[in-house]
Amino acid sequence: MDWQAFALSLRLATVTTAILLAIAVPLAALIVLGRGRWLAAVEALATLPMVLPPTVLGFFLLVLLGPRTAFGRGIAAMLGHPLAFSFDGLVVGSVIYSLPFAVQPLVAGFASVDTALVDAARLLGAGPVRLVSSILLPLARRSLLAAVVLSFLHTIGEFGVVLMLGGDIPGATRTLSIVLYDQVENFDYAAAGHTALLLLGLSALALAAVYATSQKRGRAGSA
Amino acid sequence: MPKQFLAALFACLSLASLNAQTPLRVAAAADLEPVLPPILVQFESSTGIHAEATYQSSATLTAQIENGAPFDVFLSADLGFPKRLIDAGLADGKAVANGMDVTHENFPITYARGTLVLWSRKDAQLPPPSLDLLRSPALKRLAIANPDRAPYGRAAVAALHRLDLYDALKPRLVTAENIAQAAQFVDSANADAGLISLTSALTPRLSADGSYFVIPRDLYPPIEQGAVIVSNTKQRAAAHKLLDFLLSPAVQAELAKSGLTPVK
Numbered sequence: 457m458d459w460q461a462f463a464l465s466l467r468l469a470t471v472t473t474a475i476l477l478a479i480a481v482p483l484a485a486l487i488v489l490g491r492g493r494w495l496a497a498v499e500a501l502a503t504l505p506m507v508l509p510p511t512v513l514g515f516f517l518l519v520l521l522g523p524r525t526a527f528g529r530g531i532a533a534m535l536g537h538p539l540a541f542s543f544d545g546l547v548v549g550s551v552i553y554s555l556p557f558a559v560q561p562l563v564a565g566f567a568s569v570d571t572a573l574v575d576a577a578r579l580l581g582a583g584p585v586r587l588v589s590s591i592l593l594p595l596a597r598r599s600l601l602a603a604v605v606l607s608f609l610h611t612i613g614e615f616g617v618v619l620m621l622g623g624d625i626p627g628a629t630r631t632l633s634i635v636l637y638d639q640v641e642n643f644d645y646a647a648a649g650h651t652a653l654l655l656l657g658l659s660a661l662a663l664a665a666v667y668a669t670s671q672k673r674g675r676a677g678s679a
Numbered sequence: 680m681p682k683q684f685l686a687a688l689f690a691c692l693s694l695a696s697l698n699a700q701t702p703l704r705v706a707a708a709a710d711l712e713p714v715l716p717p718i719l720v721q722f723e724s725s726t727g728i729h730a731e732a733t734y735q736s737s738a739t740l741t742a743q744i745e746n747g748a749p750f751d752v753f754l755s756a757d758l759g760f761p762k763r764l765i766d767a768g769l770a771d772g773k774a775v776a777n778g779m780d781v782t783h784e785n786f787p788i789t790y791a792r793g794t795l796v797l798w799s800r801k802d803a804q805l806p807p808p809s810l811d812l813l814r815s816p817a818l819k820r821l822a823i824a825n826p827d828r829a830p831y832g833r834a835a836v837a838a839l840h841r842l843d844l845y846d847a848l849k850p851r852l853v854t855a856e857n858i859a860q861a862a863q864f865v866d867s868a869n870a871d872a873g874l875i876s877l878t879s880a881l882t883p884r885l886s887a888d889g890s891y892f893v894i895p896r897d898l899y900p901p902i903e904q905g906a907v908i909v910s911n912t913k914q915r916a917a918a919h920k921l922l923d924f925l926l927s928p929a930v931q932a933e934l935a936k937s938g939l940t941p942v943k
Contacts, residue, residue: 523868524867540864625853625854641828642827
């Protein structure tokens with residue numbers, strides 16, 4: 457087991473999930489609470505990363521973030537280093553790649569909240585921030601949890617984008633999924649088996665723990 | 680009605696598969712992608728045998744053949760992977776049909792040798808590719824293919840070791856899955872230069888964007904590309920014809936134009 461890669465994957469998934477929540481909660485609220493046809497276009501756009509094969513998405517990002525575009529040069533000037541082949545680059549790639557997995561559960565959760573409650577809160581003078589923090593998020597807890605879990609796991613298992621954008625640098629861009637792929641491609645099936653088994657085992661434990669706590673909270677809340 | 684429709688559809692499908700001659704399935708290393716398609720067209724027009732190629736890394740193709748992928752011929756980018764299949768009893772390098780080549784049954788047939796080049800974009804703010812570029816501190820990122828399994832990646836690391844540059848360059852290496860991806864790293868200007876195959880450097884896209892320097896051959900062990908016939912094939916005669924064709928002077932000359940060194 458490559459613990460350095462394991463730690464890197466955890467760090468990448470944590471940072472990505474935090475950023476995704478900061479983006480996806482307001483975006484989902486906008487899609488559900490807002491009016492206008494353009495919101496359908498926003499939702500479509502936020503779902504689009506699922507369509508592209510991940511390596512192709514990674515290739516487009518490699519080109520977009522590279523020094524041959526003004527955008528890429530601007531980011532490199534801001535950060536002081538190019539994005540490709542760096543941890544920051546993987547974060548950008550992962551946020552785009554996992555965006556649908558954060559937005560979709562939240563949109564579904566927010567949309568299932570009783571509109572009477574939302575209208576009542578509005579009449580009582582709640583602004584959009586209050587609406588989201590006091591009404592939508594508490595009532596759509598399970599969806600929030602689903603968004604966190606899916607974003608996190610999708611980033612842990614992310615492969616194509618990292619392969620394209622990462623450059624396989626130990627400690628910076630060599631994630632556990634890359635190590636696992638390398639082990640398989642190098643015919644090191646025993647090591648691959650161990651890595652995969654450990655990853656699956658740890659994930660199962662973590663997921664069970666998360667779901668167990670959330671169920672308790674759910675019962676306490678409804679009582 | 681739907682039942683009749685399905686029956687008719689099924690009949691059409693089975694007729695279609697009866698009529699179509701099964702193509703010769705070729706598992707080909709990724710570095711052959713720019714080279715092989717026109718050769719397979721010529722092969723069909725001169726023998727009437729339709730061959731279809733699947734391009735993947737040699738490692739992936741080897742794993743697929745080990746697990747029963749229905750290929751007839753495997754054209755690897757090295758000798759190690761086909762040898763692995765021979766040792767497992769899944770492939771052989773039996774002598775080519777019309778006595779053109781005396782090959783050993785237990786060894787892959789070398790059909791070409793690869794050439795390692797240093798490639799960079801013309802608009803990179805760097806000196807043109809040369810061994811001096813590898814020593815230059817201006818070279819911030821050097822792309823190579825995965826040395827664990829990509830033959831050109833292995834050759835690249837061997838050459839860097841021979842030049843005593845490996846330790847100095849190690850922090851600046853970015854590793855790509857294969858040669859094509861290493862070329863993409865450089866062509867998108869995310870890496871300054873790359874050690875790639877001459878076959879890639881000679882593709883229209885890359886020869887328009889950049890220039891290359893041939894790494895001296897004494898700096899790395901030869902990249903011998905080996906072919907084997909998959910033992911389960913039902914088209915052994917056709918497979919032999921393809922290997923004969925690959926080793927014929929005309930096709931060998933064509934390989935040379937695409938960046939592979941002929942073995943004849």
